[in-house]
Amino acid sequence: MVQLFAYFHRFQKLSPEAENAIAEISTVHTIKKNLDLQPIGHTCRTIYFINKGLARIYYFKEDIDITEGFYFENSIIARVESLFTGKPSRKAIQVLEDAEIIGIHANSLFKLYDQFHDIERLFRKIFEAAYVDTVNRIEGIQFHTAEERYKALLHEAPDVLKRVPLKYVASYLGITQVSLSRIRGIH
Amino acid sequence: MVQLFAYFHRFQKLSPEAENAIAEISTVHTIKKNLDLQPIGHTCRTIYFINKGLARIYYFKEDIDITEGFYFENSIIARVESLFTGKPSRKAIQVLEDAEIIGIHANSLFKLYDQFHDIERLFRKIFEAAYVDTVNRIEGIQFHTAEERYKALLHEAPDVLKRVPLKYVASYLGITQVSLSRIRGIH
DNA sequence: CCCTGCATTTAACATATGATAAATAATCAA
DNA sequence: TTGATTATTTATCATATGTTAAATGCAGGG
Structure with missing residues (x-):
């Protein structure tokens, strides 16, 4: 848990009781x-923190596997469109390397919000930061060519390209695997 | 302010003091x-609520005007990538119809979080919902053709196409105005 | 009401990406 | 190691969208 609390501390100091x-x-x-941590179709009731390993969120669009995002060590992963709405998620979480992951039971956590103001504040800040990341990602998608998006990824998150099969990267970039391969070929 | 508090109430009950x-x-x-409510280059220190009218967030990418989003009556609008980071925003907020807008001073609001737990909770929930919308929007962008995105907009937010100049809609959909016009031509 | 300046559409051509298929390359289990 | 499976690349062709330019439509100010 040391790693988890060190991560939390970057956002918000917590009391020992919290x-x-x-x-x-x-x-x-x-x-x-390669195993699914959470399957498609179930409501997200757990917030995960990755101690070791690497995971992705994915879903199927007309039988095609699409990766929504990659998540590395020392980060939070949750299917927020289910977690915050209580609706079943059409997305799954899959582990891409042998992993060690901490699961935080969401309903229990939300109950702690009443008791510990600093816990509510901590998660408010964590998800505000994640929200900002998501807004910035839209900007990245909205008006760049596939090649620009690939190069941006190579620059900002080279680990993705080192540790993740390209077939998963392609859909994350919004292109087919064949296109990605062509783009890589040009250098 | 009646409208604003009715909106808040949908997320969180507030005490009269709050x-x-x-x-x-x-x-x-x-x-x-057509006037800018907030200019490009300044740090976002205000959260807005639209009583009447319609606004967009936009920015320039290599001299091209790109619309990030549209915001209607009874909704919150803020440049969160600046609000939550304290960095200057490269984005502006422009009003697209004569508007009446409530501005909430963000630093003062954040101070109220210490005093009124229910206010912090309210805004936590508001931004969680906005976060979910943004995640869902990525899904909409990631693997749809321009025509599919146009039809989705027509279906989900027909008001945008009724009230917003098409030149702004095109960049929101991630295409050129010429392409949008072509797509509309086919029906 | 008529200009003038924008907004939108249409047209012609260029190009990036998709689709399909086949060839290599890499991984993994026996 | 071998063979089987899966991942990646390469090639060819089809198509959606971009680019540029021009034509048309529309709105606001005098």
Whole structure:
């Protein structure tokens, strides 16, 4: 849990009582490469933190596997469109390397919000930051060619290209795998 | 302010004291069509609520005007990538119809978070919902043709096409105005 | 009411990306 | 190591969207 609380601390200082309360509703999972941490069709009731490994959120659009995002060590991963609405998610979380992941039980966490103002504040800040990332990502998608998007990824998150199969990267960039391969070929 | 508090109430019940505190840091502006409510290059320190009218957030990418989003009556508008980071925004807010808008002073609001837990909770929920909208929008962009995106907009937000000049709609959809016109031509 | 300046459409051509198929390359289990 | 499976690249052709230019339509100010 050390890693998790160090991550939290960057957003918000917590009282020891608050940390304990979070620890009590959290469990550590080890999960093998390529397995789904959360399946399609179930409501998201867990917020995950990645200690070790790498995961993606994906869904199917007309039988085509589309990656919505990649998530690395020391980051939070959750299907927020389900977590914050209570609706079942059409998305799944898949682990792309053998991973160690902390799951925080969301309903219990939301109850802690009443008791610990600093916990509510912590997660407010975490999701505000994630919101900002998402807004910035739209800007990246909206008016760039596939090649520009590839180069931006190469520059901003080279780890994705080192650790993730290209077939998953292509849909993340909004193109086919064949196009991605062509773009890489040009250099 | 009635409209504003009715909107808030849909997310979170507030105490009368909390409502008063918000009212005290809020001011009503009337602003003429086509004027910028907030210019490019300044840090966002105000959260706006639209009582009447219609606005967009836009920016320039290599001299091309790009619309990031449209915002109608009874909604919140803010340049969150500046509001939540304190960095200057490369984006502006422009009013597209004569408008009446409530501005909430952000720094004062954030101070109220300490005093009124329910205000912090209110805005946590508001921005969680906005975050979900943004995540869903990425899904809409990622793997649809321009024609599909146009039809989706026609279906989900026909008001945009009725009230907004098409030149602004095109960049919102991630295409040129000529392409949009062609797509509309086919029906 | 008529200009004048924008907004929108139409047309012709250029290009990036998609689709399909086939060839290599890499991975993994036996 | 071998063979089977999966991932990636390469090639060809089709098509959607971009680019530029011109034509048409529309709105606001005098």
